[in-house]
Amino acid sequence: MTSLFPPNKQVPLAHQMRPKTWEDFFGQERVVAQLKNLSKPMSVIFYGPPGTGKTTLAHIIVEKWALPKRYLSAVTSGVKEIREVIEESKKIGTIALFIDEIHRFSSAQQDALLPSVEEGDLVLVAATTENPSFRINRALLSRSQVFRLESLLLQQNQEILHRTWFKVGAGKTLAKDAEEKILNAADGDARKLLVILETLLSKSTTEGEITASDVDEVLGARLLAYDKNKEQHYDVISAFIKSLRGSDPDAALLYLAIMLEGGEDPLFIARRLVVFSAEDVGNASVHALPLAIATWQAVERIGMPEARIPLGECTTFLASAPKSNASYLAIDKALQFVREQKFSYSIPNHLRNAPTATHKSEGAGKGYKYPHNFPNHFAEESYFPLEWKENPPSFYLPTEQGMEKHLRENLRKLWGQKRF
Numbered sequence: 492m493t494s495l496f497p498p499n500k501q502v503p504l505a506h507q508m509r510p511k512t513w514e515d516f517f518g519q520e521r522v523v524a525q526l527k528n529l530s531k532p533m534s535v536i537f538y539g540p541p542g543t544g545k546t547t548l549a550h551i552i553v554e555k556w557a558l559p560k561r562y563l564s565a566v567t568s569g570v571k572e573i574r575e576v577i578e579e580s581k582k583i584g585t586i587a588l589f590i591d592e593i594h595r596f597s598s599a600q601q602d603a604l605l606p607s608v609e610e611g612d613l614v615l616v617a618a619t620t621e622n623p624s625f626r627i628n629r630a631l632l633s634r635s636q637v638f639r640l641e642s643l644l645l646q647q648n649q650e651i652l653h654r655t656w657f658k659v660g661a662g663k664t665l666a667k668d669a670e671e672k673i674l675n676a677a678d679g680d681a682r683k684l685l686v687i688l689e690t691l692l693s694k695s696t697t698e699g700e701i702t703a704s705d706v707d708e709v710l711g712a713r714l715l716a717y718d719k720n721k722e723q724h725y726d727v728i729s730a731f732i733k734s735l736r737g738s739d740p741d742a743a744l745l746y747l748a749i750m751l752e753g754g755e756d757p758l759f760i761a762r763r764l765v766v767f768s769a770e771d772v773g774n775a776s777v778h779a780l781p782l783a784i785a786t787w788q789a790v791e792r793i794g795m796p797e798a799r800i801p802l803g804e805c806t807t808f809l810a811s812a813p814k815s816n817a818s819y820l821a822i823d824k825a826l827q828f829v830r831e832q833k834f835s836y837s838i839p840n841h842l843r844n845a846p847t848a849t850h851k852s853e854g855a856g857k858g859y860k861y862p863h864n865f866p867n868h869f870a871e872e873s874y875f876p877l878e879w880k881e882n883p884p885s886f887y888l889p890t891e892q893g894m895e896k897h898l899r900e901n902l903r904k905l906w907g908q909k910r911f
Contacts, residue, residue, distance in 0.1 A: 536632070537635045566595055594627065672710070732767055743810045765784055775815035775892040842874065
């Protein structure tokens with residue numbers, strides 16, 4: 492069984508620069524403070540974006556505990572390897588088991604850890620880029636303390652860059668614009684930062700000052716920080732919808748561009764626009780839902796890259812349109828009302844269907860007032876079941892937004908303000 496961090500003959504720069512103490516660690520101040528206060532070994536799960544210090548903090552905390560340590564990668568290990576560690580722990584005592592990418596373990600593999608974690612044979616130290624609430628078994632999660640790590644701030648990555656350059660720069664200088672390009676490309680990921688630096692320093696043609704063009708050559712086509720299969724997928728679509736709801740077309744377009752450039756399924760975006768148009772624009776603009784459905788159909792039929800055009804059109808319209816969630820709230824109120832009723836309901840005779848003579852002889856349809864036969868195509872009538880004729884519930888409360896204002900005025904003209 493390997494140690495927590497297996498040796499490597501050609502040690503990457505990111506590993507060479509890995510902090511060994513709390514004092515050398517940059518960022519995550521809140522998490523570090525909590526870890527320092529842990530009085531005894533306990534199972535912990537570090538969760539956050541790549542290159543934010545999950546593995547480093549695992550190393551530091553395990554060293555502090557002074558326990559035998561073992562390393563498993565969920566990518567290459569299974570139940571067999573877990574059982575080997577468990578058997579070893581029964582011989583030598585408690586082992587700190589570090590599992591990288593633990594979200595890749597199946598439920599069965601995670602379950603295999605439970606008895607040993609409960610009995611104290613193992614102290615689990617795990618790292619994941621996925622939200623543990625989605626990917627870690629509830630029983631295992633309840634026995635662990637979860638620490639969420641954030642992307643590093645620009646200043647923190649800059650400090651790491653300066654410290655690294657001081658140690659390994661080998662007399663070379665780094666132009667200011669080159670440094671800015673490196674920091675922007677790293678995007679809060681210390682490991683990515685160090686990989687870029689290592690590549691720059693290893694270029695045999697690089698002498699003297701490293702320029703922005705040197706950095707451009709190393710970076711090539713920058714990969715956007717977006718993973719459509721992980722949590723960032725949910726964060727970006729959430730920001731997109733909230734920007735639409737907040738009537739900011741520019742912010743919405745930014746998130747749309749991030750999703751499209753990151754490889755998001757354009758049909759997924761189109762479906763969300765359809766939902767948004769009904770939920771958040773509603774009757775304030777009756778053009779919203781037809782446009783969103785037309786966008787969905789267009790995206791489905793023409794595909795990318797042309798699909799970006801109707802997606803952009805629909806996004807800017809929905810962001811700019813007046814907003815109302817009155818219809819959305821109304822159907823939910825009606826559903827809740829129906830669920831809470833403890834008795835049956837009776838459809839009044841004048842509203843019943845009368846397809847046959849028998850139905851008509853029973854009174855079905857009798858007394859129905861056909862609205863188009865009355866002035867303004869309206870006849871005041873009760874359309875509720877008999878149980879609620881005297882005290883009808885209220886669900887739809889039109890707003891003063893956009894076209895819905897005219898709907899409200901019309902309803903008030905017909906029914907009076909007592910209802911609308």
